[in-house]
Amino acid sequence: MVTGAAACVLATTTVGATAQRVVSMWHSPIVRLGPNQSSNWSGYNQGTLEQGGKLFTSVSGTWRVPKATPHKAGEAEYSSTWIGIGGGCVDQDCNVGDSTLIQAGTEQDVDASGKASYSAWWELIPAPSITIDGFAVHAGDLISASIKETPANSGLWTISVKNVTTGRPFTQTVPYSSTHATAEWIVETPVVIDDSGNVSIGPLPKLSQVRFDKATTNGAAPGLKASEEIQLVDPNTDAVLATPSAPDGQKNGFADCTYAKSCPTPR
Numbered sequence: 293m294v295t296g297a298a299a300c301v302l303a304t305t306t307v308g309a310t311a312q313r314v315v316s317m318w319h320s321p322i323v324r325l326g327p328n329q330s331s332n333w334s335g336y337n338q339g340t341l342e343q344g345g346k347l348f349t350s351v352s353g354t355w356r357v358p359k360a361t362p363h364k365a366g367e368a369e370y371s372s373t374w375i376g377i378g379g380g381c382v383d384q385d386c387n388v389g390d391s392t393l394i395q396a397g398t399e400q401d402v403d404a405s406g407k408a409s410y411s412a413w414w415e416l417i418p419a420p421s422i423t424i425d426g427f428a429v430h431a432g433d434l435i436s437a438s439i440k441e442t443p444a445n446s447g448l449w450t451i452s453v454k455n456v457t458t459g460r461p462f463t464q465t466v467p468y469s470s471t472h473a474t475a476e477w478i479v480e481t482p483v484v485i486d487d488s489g490n491v492s493i494g495p496l497p498k499l500s501q502v503r504f505d506k507a508t509t510n511g512a513a514p515g516l517k518a519s520e521e522i523q524l525v526d527p528n529t530d531a532v533l534a535t536p537s538a539p540d541g542q543k544n545g546f547a548d549c550t551y552a553k554s555c556p557t558p559r
Contacts, residue, residue: 316420318483319372319413321379321393324386325525332493334524334534334548335478336516337380338509341388346510347472348377352438353507353545354456355477358499359431360400360408363551369497371400371550372413372480375437375507379417380474384519390473393417394466396437396451398429399482402497414451416468421482424453424462431500433457441470475514477504479534479548481524496524496533498550503558505545513544 323331340346353375363369374397382388396414403409410429415421429435434456442450442465449468454461479502481494507514516539524534537547537555549555 313487314484315487316485317370317399318417318420319374319376319393319395319397319415319480320483321389321391321417322381322386322522324381324389325527327385328519328521329523329525331525331527332481333380333476333478333522334480335476335504335522335536336520336539336546337474337476337478337522338514338516338520339380339382339384339388339390339474340472341383342381342520348475348509349444349472350438350440350511351375351377351475351507351509352436352440353477353504354434354436355398355502355504357398357410357429357431357433357435358400358502360402360410360497360499362402362406363496363498365406366404367495368404369402369495370482370484371494371496371499372478372482373398373400373502374478374480375439376476376478377439377472378470378474380476382473390471391417392468392470392473394439394449394451394468394470396439396453398435400431400497400499408497412453412455412462414453414464416466427453427455427460427462428458429455430457436506441472475509477507477546478522479524479550481533496550501555502548503545504548505540505558507544513542516543516546
């Protein structure tokens with residue numbers, strides 16, 4: 293449900309002669325198409341049942357902001373790169389989902405003229421994302437992010453995002469009732485609502501390779517495995533939109549490639 297008071301302006305795009313302003317954006321729980329496919333997520337997802345009962349109280353990771361370029365001329369396109377707790381697949385076969393989601397990440401969008409824009413944000417589902425003011429983001433910047441419940445079992449979460457390249461930090465502590473059921477590192481096509489009330493998911497721009505690294509859950513390396521991969525697929529055409537690589541040698545990172553059926557494992 294759209295709540296106007298919580299909506300934030302993120303971008304302006306031009307369609308023909310009419311300017312379309314994005315008034316709200318959601319980075320939603322996974323829309324499952326099968327055990328390892330989704331219509332909105334690409335990346336890695338761990339779940340409490342899949343992990344033998346593990347509950348997630350923190351998640352972290354780093355990535356370089358990918359360069360966004362148009363996939364199709366003349367259309368506005370949207371992508372997000374983020375870490376989160378909740379919203380994913382609880383079990384390995386993705387039969388059980390989760391409706392809570394606390395997350396933080398970067399936005400990589402292009403408008404209908406092909407101009408790219410970048411920003412950082414955080415979000416507490418079911419509210420839309422909140423852009424971090426005064427936090428410059430550029431393609432190629434190294435981002436470090438973490439989400440941690442502090443103290444344990446308090447329902448208080450500290451969200452930290454740092455642009456390591458510029459040195460700009462951001463920290464916000466918020467109350468949130470989480471199931472602690474999943475943790476993830478994701479490239480997403482977000483839900484976008486413009487000022488005409490039009491709702492869309494994506495479409496996805498072309499992105500340079502996204503490289504997640506130094507991932508942790510509960511303060512330790514997550515031990516990523518191939519069975520936790522999620523591939524982004526167009527549900528109408530079955531076309532593959534983004535694919536994660538196998539985990540790296542430390543099993544705490546991976547690469548993600550848009551408009552590709554495979555992605556090379558980073559060294």
